[in-house]
Amino acid sequence: MAFSWGRSLRAQHLLFSILLHTAWEVGSGQIHYSVSEEAKHGTFVGRIAQDLGLEVGELVPRLFRVVSKDRRDYLEVNAQNGILFVNSRIDREELCGRSPVCSIHLEVIVDRPLQVFHVEVEIKDINDNPPVFLVKQQKLFILESRTSDSRFPLEGASDADIGANAELSYKLSDSEYFTLEINTNEEDTKSVDLVLKKSLDREDTPEHNLLLTATDQGKPELTGTAQLLITVLDANDNAPAFDKSTYNVRLFENVPNGTLVIRLNASDADEGVNKEIQYHFGSLVLANIRSKFSIDSNTGEIRVNGNLDYEECNLYEIKIEAVDRSSFPLTGHCKVMVKLLDVNDNAPQVSVTSLSLPVSEDAPPGTVIALISVFDRDSGANGQVTCSLSPSRPFTLVSTFKNYYSLVLDSSVDRESVTAYELVVTARDGGMPALWATASVSVGIGDVNDNAPSFEQPVYTVFVKENNPPGHHIFTVSASDPDAQENALVSYSLVERRVGERPLSSYVSVHSESGKVYALQPLDHEELELLQFQVSARDAGFPPLGSNVSLQVFVLDENDNPPVVLPPHAGVSPVTELVSQSVAVGHVVAKIRAVDADSGYNAWLSYELLPEDGVGRSPFRVGLYTGEISTTRALEDSDAARQTLLVLVKDHGKPVLSATATVSVSLVESGQTFKTSSSTSGALGKSGMGKDIALMDVNVYLIIAICSVSSLLVLSLLLYMALRCSTPPKGVCGPGKPTLVCSSEVGSLSYSQQRQQKVYSWDNVTKNDLMAFSPNFPQPPGSREGGQIQEVVMEHSGKVSQNYYLSNYVILIFKFSQYIVSIYMIPITCQALYK
Incomplete structure (x- = not known):
């Protein structure tokens, strides 16, 4: 009935005593809330969005989310109003055991930009667990010869709560023979002893039934009870006694099996068989202690029998009984307190969460990339963990809270230099020797269109033969872009301008994808020798970037123009040249002049005198490159008076093109030439001898002039x-x-x-x-x-x-x-x- 009354008070307490407060911890950047355990679903915890300085309307667009370290959904946030509330039942004892401080650590994460907040919700204890006795009925055997003030240890109760809710007081039902004595040892644990107030008389009362009640200090108070069944024995006068009631032993965890914990030695004042002692674990020693330790019944040696782990349990309380071999054995009692010392046997644990990848190469320094948490089960220096990052650039670790770090961009990155970084986070504890653990983080770098396409050369020189077919491929331009994906997709185009009276696009075109340049029409060297233009390369990024390259297209000459004979020998009718039969050898009769519209070898002309059929050795020749027709010998009377000379003019191209010129030569006697000339001019010569002398003088002057010109040239x-x-x-x-x-x-x-x-x-x-x-x-x-x-x-x-x-x-x-x-x-x- 007392138990039901306690439950009712606890329910009433849950309805009216949920404690809630919000405060900023100075210098830690963490929000603290508190809520009582066993709070109902939907219980208000705090206005988390308001306390973090976030607008309620931003929670959904910025992907507001709450992450718990143990992945349990005890608490939840309403994204519509930013209120943190209880989502499921919270049992403090299940969550934290008997730890004096119990908190739920939350990571509040928002994106765009990435921000991380730490929230600690303290779970307040309520008195929801009554004291519990592991053995509901404790049996004691006491000799009637035991003197007053004899003490008998009892198994105390335990309470899963903490603080005042776990502080127990004991009460024994009324008895004229027994009373209770509560002692607190140096480990701050209470021991309950049954004290004999006066001597027992087995013949009067062989058994005593008492009720032991344990009450906690919570509100409302909760109680637990155990029955004490005391049997009065008749025999032995002296029970075995230990020199101490409590023995304290310190051991390092993980000591090997068989390690000696302590050697007990009890004494008995009796003689004979009543003095012989055997050692046993007390009847109330739990099974987990029996699995960790063993005792030699004859020597009293307690040894390690299992694996001791400080993180599992760091204090063992072992109750020992020393029993003599009497027919009515007497028992002595002691307690062995085994306290374990921590050894650095647990490596740190590293967890990487909330990766924000890839990192854009234009991300500013200070951008949060990932969240890193570390944990070590050891205690003291063995559990103090520090983190380091390798390589240290261009990222760094920033400690945001105890055992929490942020992976932050420390300097600018360039995807074209390094496309991804393989980072190693090393967590190292402070033990001796130190233990460590690593976690790998692959950080990819996202591309930004920060590189324009580039050509290998600023100017390309191209040579194209004239008379090319339309659509002829003359060159291929190629630009490279170190960016990725669409930022590296290059397209080509002409930089339009006018070439004379026509647009550039009427001469050439460029394929937008391959960069191949085509001549759209036949090119003529005689019309256009050099065509200069630019080709633009532009990527598909946003905004697009581009660059230009210059092309110099030289149109090479082909032999497509035959020689042209200049007047006066260009006509259809041959020109008649009068030659005196008395001219000297080498006399220039005429000069054929010709030109060629081509260039170079194609315009280099040579002259050749074609032989006439049925004519003997001709007295004339033509200069190979001068085109001058001159006499090769003295003219004879047998030479024909009128001769027609056919001169072939050829260029040096391939194929050879040629033209012909016809010269008619009339041989006249001495003096007739000048007569003809004088008649043409309207004047008569004085005499044949004077004309010959004049002609000789003219020839001398001509020779002097030609020599002068030739010498200067x-x-x-x-x-x-x-x-x-x-x-x-x-x-x-x-x-x-x-x-x-x-x-x-x-x-x-x-x-x-x-x-x-x-x-x-x-x-x-x-x-x-x-x-x-x-x-x-x-x-x-x-x-x-x-x-x-x-x-x-x-x-x-x-x-x-x-x-x-x-x-x-x-x-x-x-x-x-x-x-x-x-x-x-x-x-x-x-x-x-x-x-």
């Missing part, structure tokens, strides 16, 4: 070649004057057609083109992907500019000498004609 050419040879023997391609064709064999010069060749660049500047070469030069090799060919070309623009100025210098000297000779020849020619 040879000197200019030698100077040019000397300056040219001072640079590396590279081919030259660049702006300059009209194409100059040189002959190292003959030492003469001829010009191709005077034409302005346009070179298109970004600033649309028109330049003259000069290309110089010697026929002794080897043919430049050429082959490139998609029909490209290689020419021997100047590597640096500075060398192109140097050759450009040298070429202009030579041309200037030649034109100046030509101009001087022309001025000098005008009066001489007029004087000769006049004569």
Whole structure:
């Protein structure tokens, strides 16, 4: 009935005495709440969102969640109002046992950005456990000869509560023979002794039945009872006695089996068999103690019989009985208190939770990556754990609370340098020797579009033969982007501009994915020698990044233009040249002039006199590179008076293209030529001898003029070649004057057609083109992907500019000498004609 009354009071206490308070612990950053155990479901604990400074409306978007260390759902948070409430039954004794402080540690986690808060909810004890006696009926055998004040140990009660709720007082039912005595030893434990007040008389009362009641100090008070059955024995006068009532022993945990704990020695004042003693565990010794220890009944040695673990139990109370061998044995009692000392036998435990991965490479320092908790079952220094991180950069560990750490970004990261970090968290305790445990954390780095596509070279030079087919692949540009996924997906496009009067896109195009550049139409070297443009590479990131590369497309000449004979020998009708039969050997009869629209070898012309059928050895020849028709021997009377010369003009291209010029030569007697000339001019010569002398004078002057011009030209050419040879023997391609064709064999010069060749660049500047070469030069090799060919070309623009100025210098000297000779020849020619 007393038990029911206690239960009723406890229920009433639960309804009105739930203690709730909220406070910030100074310097710890932790929120403390308290709630009584056995609180009902839904009991208010605290306004956790308000106390953490969070808006209620942010809880759901920021993924507000509560994580308990032991993964139990004792407490829950209402995400709609931010209130922490009791979710399931909390039994303090089940949760913390007899620990004086019982708390539930919660980790409150919110994302965007990641924040972590520590909440400690203290579980208050209520008096919900009555005192309990392990043995409901305790039997004692007492000799009637025992003197007053004899003491008999009783098994006390235990209470699962703590504090005042576990402080017990004992009461014995009324008896004129017995009373209770409560003693507190140095381990702060109470022992209950039954004290004999006066001598017993077995013949009068052989048995005594008493009720032992234990009452705690809780509100309401709860009680427990045990029956004492005392049997009075008749015999032995003296019971065995120990020199101490309590023995204290200290042992290290995990000592091996068979280790001696203590050797007991009791004495008996009797003689004979009544003095012989045997040692036994007390009848009230629990089974778990019997499994850990053993006692030798003859020697009283207590030894370790099982595995002792400080973390399981650190104090053992062993009650020993010493019994003599009398027919009516007497018993002596003592207590052995075995206290275990902690050994560093438990390594720390590391737990990594709430990983926020991957880490964006633009994440600022201080970003929380993960939460780390450590735990060690040992005590004291053996249970003090410190954590370290390897490698220490670019992450660090920040201690947020006891045994709690945050893995924090300490400095900036770059995914292109390191794509992932393999971190090792090491937890080490303070024991000797220290034990440690590790946990691996793989932190991946998320890509950000922070790298623009890049080309291997800022400028590419491409050589393309003219007359290419439409859609011809001329080059492939390729840009690389060290980013990942769509941030590294590169597309290509033309940087549009105008080339002359037409847009760039009418000449070339670029494939957006492969970067292949195509010529959309046939290119003509005579129209366009250099096409400069830019290709843009752009990634697919957000925002997109891009870069440009310049392409210089040189259009190489092909032999697609035949030589063209210049007037006066360009007509269909042959031009008639009058030649005196008395001219000397080597006399120049006529000069064939021709030009070729091509360049280089393709514009280098040679002249050849075609033989006529049925004609013997011709008295005429043509200069291979000069085009001058001259006599090879003295003219004879047998030579035909009128001869038609067919001159073949060929270039040096492949295939060879040619043109023909027809010259009609009329042989006249001496003096007739000048008569013809005089009649043409409207004046008559004085005499044949005077005309011959005049003709001779004119020829002398002409020879002097030609020698002067040739000498100046040879000197200019030698100077040019000397300056040219001072640079590396590279081919030259660049702006300059009209194409100059040189002959190292003959030492003469001829010009191709005077034409302005346009070179298109970004600033649309028109330049003259000069290309110089010697026929002794080897043919430049050429082959490139998609029909490209290689020419021997100047590597640096500075060398192109140097050759450009040298070429202009030579041309200037030649034109100046030509101009001087022309001025000098005008009066001489007029004087000769006049004569």
